[in-house]
Structure formats: C-alpha cells, structure tokens
Amino acid sequence: MLLQQLSSLSSPLSDQQVTSLQQATANMSAVELSWVSGYLAGLAQSSDQSAIVAAPVPSATLTVLYGSQTGNAKGVAKQVAEAATAQGINVSLVSMADYKTKALKDETHLLVIVSTHGEGEAPDDAEQLHQFLASKRAPKLAGLEFAVLGLGDTSYEFYCQTAIDFELRLSALGAKSILDRRDCDVDYDSDVLAWQGQIIELLNETLSQPVAATAVSAGVATTTSQYSKQNPLSATLLASNKITGRGANKDVRHIEISLEDSGLSYQPGDALGVWFDNDPILVNELIELVGLQAEQLVNVNDQEISLAQALIQHYELTQLHPGFVSTYGEATAQSNLVELGTDKAVMREYIANRQVIDVIRQNRGSLSSEQLLAALRKLTPRLYSIASSVSEVDEEVHLTVAVVEYDAFDKAHQGAASSYLSHRLAEGDTLRVFVEHNDNFRLPSADKSVIMIGPGTGIAPFRSFLQQRDNDDASGQNWLFFGNQHFTDDFLYQTELQDFQKRGVLNRIDLAFSRDQAHKVYVQDRIKEQGKDLYQWLEDGASLYICGDGNQMAKDVHQALVEAIELHGNKTNEQAQQYLTQLKTDKRYQKDVY
C-alpha cells in the first residue's frame, strides 16, 4: 500500500495521524523511508503492548452478539466486528451461547446478528438468549441502542423470524433501534456490506477512539487459512464412490477431496463449503426457453462474461425462491405468476416442488438477459458436514453426499451441487472449496462419552468423530444411532463401523432400518427403546449430537429424548425440556441439521 493512498478507513490511524504521517514523509527518498520504517518497527517492539490494548479513555464498548447455526452469522459478525475495530471502536464479539444475560443491562451499544432456521427457529446457540428476552426476568433496557441484522432464506415461510423476534423483544424492553433491521437472503454478501457501512458510520460518531487497538475479544477465532468462501481453494477430487448397494433407492456418495499442500485444515464438526457449476445442459435449455443467446455478454460482478457462463457459475438455478416467480412473471407479463405472490401459502406450495426451470417450462415467456439475471439469486456454495478427521486422512477431506435426483412433471431433476459432485466432476478434476468452522458441533474432551444420532447422511460428522476419537485413543465411550431405509443396501459405512466396533472405538450401535419390516422404525424409536441407558449416559456426563434432516427427524428425535428423560429421569415434561435446554447451554446437546 502506498502512503499516498492511506486513509483512516483502511488503517488504524485517525485522519489527523494520517495527515501528520503524510506530511513527515512527503519528501523522503527511498533510503530515508527504509530507515524510518526500521526505526518505527523498533519503536513498536519496545513499546508496551498492554498500553495499546488499554487505549486511553475507552468509552462505551460495542457488543456484537451473534447467533449462528452453520457459521454464516458468525462469519458476518466477525467481519462487522473487524470493520468496527478498524474504525477505532472498542468491540466485544460474543456468541449468544457464551453471553451472560446479566451483563445485558450494562450494555450501551449492541449489534445482534442472527440467523433463522427451519420454521422460524432460532439457532441453538441463540435459543437461551432468545427465550430470556421474552421472559419476565428480562431487565429494562432503556439505555441501550441497538441494531439487528438477520440471515435467512426467503424460500421459507418464517423468513428471518429470529431477527424479527430480537428486534421486537429488545424494543419492548425499552431499547432504541438506531438502524432499521436488515434481512438478508442466502446471497447475503452485498446486503451485509451495505448494512455494515451504514451502522459503522452511525456508531463512528459516538464510539470511535483516536487510537485503535486489538480490542476484539478472544471470541474471534483467528483462522490461519488464506482460503475462505470468497477465496476458495482449488482442490482435486480424489474419489466419488457410490456407497449404497444395488437395491438402494438412494445414490449416496462418499467423496474424497485432496487438500494437499494447501494448509487448509478443519476439525471434526466443521463443514466444507463447495462452490459448484450448474449443469450446462440445463443452462442451455433455460436460455433457449427464454429466447436468449448463450454467447451474449452480460455483466456480472463488473465483468463481461457470456450469459451461459454467468448461469453456470454465478446464479442459482435449482432452488427456487418466491422472488424469481414474481419477477419473472412481471418481466414476461404473466399475471398468474405475479398473483401467486399475493398469497404466501400458495406461493410456498408452488415453489416447494419446483426448480427455476420448471417455472420457465410451464410459463414460457421472453425477457432480456438483464431481467433474467435480476430475477435470479446469486449462486451460493453448499455446505456439507465433513465426514473425516485430519488425524485419520491427513491432507484430505471426505464428504457423504446424497445425490438428489427425482422425476417431476415428467422430467428428470437433479440437485445442483450433488449432481456436480457425483456426475459432472471426474476424479482428478478441481473444485472450489473452503472450510466453514462450526464451533457449535464439537467433540467434548477425550474422557467424556458421546451419543451420536445420525440417520442417513447425518452419519457424516460421526465418521469424523469416530476417526478423531480413535486417533486420540479417547477413553470416553461412543454410541451411535443410525438409520436408513434398508440394512442390505443403505447401511452407510457399514464395514468401517464394524471395524470401529471390533476395535472397541464404537461401543454401542443401535440401528433402525425403516423399510425392513411391515411397520416403519426410525432412530427415535430406538432412542425410546434404549431410553434408560441413554439417560444414564447423560447423567454420567455424555454429550449428545444430532445430525441430519432438520425438518422432521431432529424434531422427532428431540421429542423422543424428552420422553426418555421424563420416563427414566422421573421428570415432568417441562423438567425434561429444561434438562435438554441445560444440556444445550452446557454445549452437551448440539445439532447439525439441514
């Protein structure tokens, strides 16, 4: 960076300091500048670091609270905290899970960054604070200024509901909202940047300090990797093997990706973000249907590229959102589509079983490339729970991916990322990946026992857990609940689990193969059957993990857990719920559901 370009926005210095520095160095030669740089470096080394941290007259602190399930909200919170810190604001970045509620009444400036899941549910780590703010114990917050940023997905009914809840509850307690809540859809990057700019500008006036310091709390985990969502690693696909048998209804892949020499690493519980390309055949069909040309140039991220390339690499074509239906309807003058948007329930049902291409196939119309791109959402990478442990596989990362393939409206449909990984990529091809850390899904210490509930591809992180526990020679016991359709064809990683069992790593396994008998049996049924032992394990300090389908399975399993704890812990329903909430607070009940 050249000094001439230095501004207070991109450095820890105030405007005044920047001006002084610029004046002092304006006429120096290269040799003189070099000498001065050495002088300043020496000064920096000999000075007392703690003096910098304890900046003079630290006025009010900005608390950035985040509630994150998959790590997105956490990543955003971290980014906002860093930007605020760069402005000389004293920032405390804290996960809602770690936040002491009694500190709330002393806060003066608060940013809430929270995601919403499933049917308007708060992420696990936000649950307790979310409930606390609605409870009678919540304090009056007349002196608090706050703003809320929500992350969500417009294809769900209760879009950004948790963010709305926080805003309402904080306002109800007397706190003052200083910036309108912003709700961000799955392609949230540009919205976040805009909101971040606005809020920091507002806060700058009251909170900015002349001397910036490394005041961000220890809550920010510094990642050593240079790779991120925006700057993914180009990794090599080593293998994509079907691991369901011939008779299986589902094609589930075990995928191995090389991270060799990248320095990219991960922990059990983390997810791998995968950027994917859309199916070129699908893209060509779409372009043809709307009367455009594949080669015509469009502007994406300030670059001129072909329309086909834009659709392959930059836009979401499988997951349908209401905005597309309405916008496409308007652009092609199809009032039936526009009207769908007037009834949310009708729209939800409409988009539930359709992809973008279905809307276009069933409602032919022409529009300009600009209109098309405006209607579509930007492509977002898919996150897959990592199925391996570095301690076992070294510089590789493994995934367990269910290939989404189904027929609808007499046409074959595919999931975008899963078909990319299983069909369009060949072994040896490169793909763009990054690690999404998930501190809400972590193994306990080696001496503690774990209960893992992971039907279907929910097995993935538990393969990682078992590999890790194996390599750690962990003394804690490991108990797995797994389920799928058929024993003979859908027992994912069967031989590996047999090996873990043989070697004493997997101490217990309970299996539920739903279609192997007349009545369907699921993991929650096994949990009820094994309720007594399970409760005893929990009493003895075991941690509980659920991974897999969040719509139905996680709820049914939760209900089964409540019932087991009621029955075997001799508790009321309320007490059993409370027991699980306490486990969550203690980070002993963690979920990775999707």
Place this chain on the structure above:
Amino acid sequence: MTDVKLAANEYIKADSNLLRGTIEEGLQNHITGALYDDDTQLSKFHGFYQQDDRDLRGERKAQKLEPLHSFMLRARVPGGVCTSQQWLDIDKIASSLTMNQSIRLTTRQTFQYHGILKRNLKPLIQALDLSSLDSIAACGDVNRNVMCNPNPVESSLHQETYEWSKQLSEQLLPRTNAYAEIWLDGEKVRGHEEEPMYGKTYLPRKFKIAVAVPPHNDVDVYTNCLGFIAISENGKLIGFNVTVGGGMGATHGDKSTYPRLADDLGFIKLADTIAVAREVITTQRDWGNRVDRKLARIKYTVQKHGIEKFRDEVAKRSGVTIEPPRTIKFTTRGDRFGWVKGTDNKWHLTLYIECGRIKDVPGKEVQTCFREIAKVHQGDFRMTSNQNMIVANVAEADKAAIEGIARKYGVLGERLTPLREHSIACVSLPTCALGMAEAERYFPEFTDKVDSLLTKHGISDQPIVMRMTGCPNGCARPYAAEIGLVGKGPGRYNLYLGAAFDGTRLSKMVRENINEAEIMDELDGRFERFALNRQTQENFGDFLVRTQEVKAVLSSARDFHD
C-alpha cells in the same frame, strides 16, 4: 488321542453345548448380516448355510458394505413327500421371507431356499414349523434327509418303504433341544442334556441315507453312506439289502480323496432296519477320521477297515444276523415323466423342472403352476432325486384339471430330449461358497449344445446320464454320471466319462480343466464312434469302457485316479 490335534470343527461341536453355540447372540448382532464364525458351522445342523452373493463381493467392498450375506436353508422332507397345503405354505414362505423368492428342489428330494436374510431366519423356521416342516439336521455332521424312491406305481410296496424312510429319519435325528430353543422359543433345558446316539461331537462328517425300490435306482443308492434296497416277496416288503460306504466328494488335486460307490453289507430283515442303521452310524461315529475332515466320511472308514470288518462290527453292535445280499437288478436312474398309473388306480404326473428351480420366467411359470395345482390337488407332491416334481395320487376325475394347469403355465407339453431327462446340476454360483464354475445358470445352455451333437450323430434318442457341479464336492453326483462335469475354474471343467447307466460304476476323468469347446470336441468324436459301433441296447458309458476308450473304475480307492 488327547495329543492329536483334531479337525477344527470337532472343537466347535464339543464346545457348542449340543449345537447352541452363540447362535442366539449372533441373531441379535444387528451390525452384520452374518453369524459369528464358529456358529456358521453349527448352523448347518439346524439346516442352513451362511452364503453371500459372490457376484456382488467386489462391488460391495467398494461401497463400504459387507458381503451380501444370506442363508440357504434346506428342509427335512423324508422321501420328498409333502401335502398340497404344505406346498402352499412352502411357496408363500419363499415369496415373503427370501430374497430370491424361488424354491430350489435338490438332488436329495427336498427343497431349499436361497437368500434368507438373518433377520428372517427365525420367522421362516417358525413358519415351516406351523406347516409341520423342519430343517433339523438337513445339513451338518449328522444323518441328513433320507431319500426314498418316490414314484408310487407299486403303491403298497412304495408306501411301506416310504414309511421306513420316515422312521429312519425320525429315529436318527439329534436329540438336542437346541433347535426348539433357538428357533421356536421352546423352553430352555435346565441341567444335563444327553445326545444318546451321536454324543456331543456328533459324526465326523455328513451322513446320507437312501432307500431304493428296484428296478429304479433314481436315488442313486450306491452313492450314499448307507443304502437300503427294498427286497420284496409277492409284492410284500420283507427286508433290505444294505449298502455302506458310498460318497461323492473329492478335493481337486488331492489323490487321497475320491468318490466311492457303496459296498454290500448284506440282507437284513425288516425288523432289524433301525438297529442296523443306528450301529452303522455309531461305528462310523467311533471309527471315522476326526483329524482330517477331507477323509472323514464313512467311505474312507469302510475303505480303511474293509467291508468284512465293518460288517462284523455292525453285527456285533446290533446283535443282528446279516445275511448275504439278495439278487437285485436296477435298470434306470431317471424319472418316469408324464402320467403313470399306480396299482391302486391313482395317477401320478412327473414334471420336468430345469435344474430343480421353481420360479416363474416368461413362458414357463413353474412357481405359479405348482401354486395353482396345490390349490386344487387332493393328493400330494413328491420331489425326486433328479430335482423333478411328481404330482402324486391324482384321482382319474381330477387328471384333466391338473394337466390343464401344467400346460397352461408351460410346465408340461415341451418335448424333452432323453439327455435332458437324465440330467442334473447343482446350484453353484452365485450363492454357493464352494462353487468354482457355473452349474445351474449355465447347464441348460450346455445341455442344448450336447443335444445338438447327439442330433448331429443321429443318436438324440439315446438316454445318457449327464451331471454338472461347480466344485468337486459333487452335490449332483457327477462322478456317477456317464458324462460328468466338475467345475475347476470359471468356464473350465474336468470331464468324467464311463459310468454305468444304472449307477453301479463310476466315471473316470478323461480331461482336466477344459473349456466348452474342448468338452464338445472330446464328446464329438466319442459320440461319432458310439453311433457307429454301439451294440444293441448298449449305453454310452458301457460302450466307452468296452471299447477301452475309458478305463473302468472298479475300485475307486485304487483306480479312480490312476
């Protein structure tokens, strides 16, 4: 004795608490479709083998799935007789509790199911029990299913011998309560339990009994460990010629092993039947080889001690006077296809079943056929030792209806060549763990090719006994066939020739490890010479021996391998 290391199975049996082992625990281990290793030896005594689909082994390994384990269960059906209701039950079990959904008739007059998943074993055995069927001792080192000539033309004589075969089967069953406890939720035995005849280590090896009614040798009586040949006077059964020491199994490349035809023990009176059978078994129990399982069958025991010494021992143990054998004459080992009328005026329809496989294929809905027949049939069914089925005891009035069903589903009406009528094959790939080459899946096509050669030489009406097995254990009794094929490797077989048509002389290996083209080449020249030079009524095996194309096997211990 204590210093000698016995065969591994001897310790498994000894430690099994009379065949219980840890089978029950294994059924509860849901992470695998297999039983514990040692229990897979014990399960045979309960009637089933653990197998896996060998076609899928490699593929499933890559899928991180264990081999597709399943079980083959063989029922105990003395003489191969079952009722219509039983057949309907057998058929329903196949459809509901097995992966293959088909039924396989065996060379020992029973049926077996393939592709039973572990979780379905208990329901399946319970369903058989409800139908008064069981699989006790259908496999294992015990007396197995007792065969008996099933074609009841000489009705009263047959009925008597059949009753004896049933009695033999019942009397020689193991007495352990293990089967009832494990499969039928029977009450557990407390305290000491005895296995009076077998003892806790049972026999050194499997044991097979057949009862023949001359002149029909369809049960291939001389290939059995113990044989009973019915002797009658004026149409009334008076006793049996007893034979001991037959058996088929051999090991490729091991000349200490060989197939063997039984020796004559002698004639016994009817009343002495069970006593003699018991003491043949106890003699084998005590004299048989328990160190080397390959040499453990009674044929080696008889060969080692000589038939005289063996006869003396049985006579001594049983207190029975064993007389010299009566003269008997066998004429054929084939089944009598089509309708035959018995002396009691009941009709019997023998239907050809390719390789004994009861399943529906387009144009030939064998499984549906027997289901429909069973729904209306007032008599019974009889499985033959040639893997065919007899619809037996049909009243004159019902004949047309039964025949109509058989024709409708394509099971009757096709012209069969005499070669096909006299041919059998074992199961082999993909389910049998021992199979080295195809048998059942390849045999029909192979038979067509041999038939074409016979046609080429104008001898297509010549009955020839031809049998194929995927391994040298010889379930389809290939060494006793005029053309015997024993699997050596994929697409490769050892060729055996020269056996007697009536089953009284074994074949000899003429070429080792040859492919189809080479087999056809070997047969082509011999068929040509047979067509030109055969004598009246001369059979193919006899011709080859007479013209010295093949050296006769007279005493297999000495001359089978030379």
